[in-house]
Amino acid sequence: MKNKSVFLKVTIILLVLFFINGCANEMAEEITTHDLARDLAEDNQLSESGIEKIIKEGIIYLDTKDVKDASEKITKLLEKSEGFVEKSTFQQQNDIHYATMILRIDSAEFDSLMDELSNIADVTRMESSTLDVTEKYIDLRARIDVLEAQEQRLIQLLDQADNIEEIINIEKELTRLRENIESSQGRMNYLERAIDYSKITVYLQHKITITTTPDNIITGFLYSFQNGWNTFVVAMVTLLNGIFMIWPFIILLGVFAYFLIKKIKN
Known part of the structure; x- marks a missing residue:
């Protein structure tokens, strides 16, 4: 009797442990994307601690005697700083020459290049701004990590699938995830480029002076x-066109005047 009681107690304990383990496994599998993203974001914040992601942009207006010469000087400054011209346009309206140059420069060289640009010609306007995108960068990085983790999990499930319907459903979800990953990665690449390479827009202007000669x-x-x-x-x-348009009225007026004067004389 005593042995039966002990056996019953052990059986109950094992069943309870098995039930608890099963519930724990189900809870682990029900981790949502939001929770995973939050955990990954916290990990990224720890790894990125003390590192700010800043986008710098500048605008400078220069009044120069020679637009072409000034643009060449700017290009040489960029080459020295390992920057590049992203876009440039030149035009002339009446007696004014214009040029617009969009420059990309390593963010560490931003301030020094702005100072050097101000020495090329007369500065009529100069602005600079910064945008802190640290939080946006961390959130986007966490989203990509979550999507890639989900993709790897689906790939594992695809290897374990044993019927056509499961394979088709998993492949559809994989396609959707891959599109989201590529879209998010594209935004991340754009953000990283804007962080690493600051943008400076230079407006050049030269008003031509016309001298008076004989x-x-x-x-x-x-x-x-x-x-x-x-x-x-x-x-x-x-x-003449007006006269030709009203000549009938002029003739009638002349005839009327003739008879009127004749009648008055009589």
């Missing part, structure tokens, strides 16, 4: 005379 005076006189003559011709043509 040739310019004669040319201006002839130009004014031609404009005056053209204006006179246009006015005469307009007047």
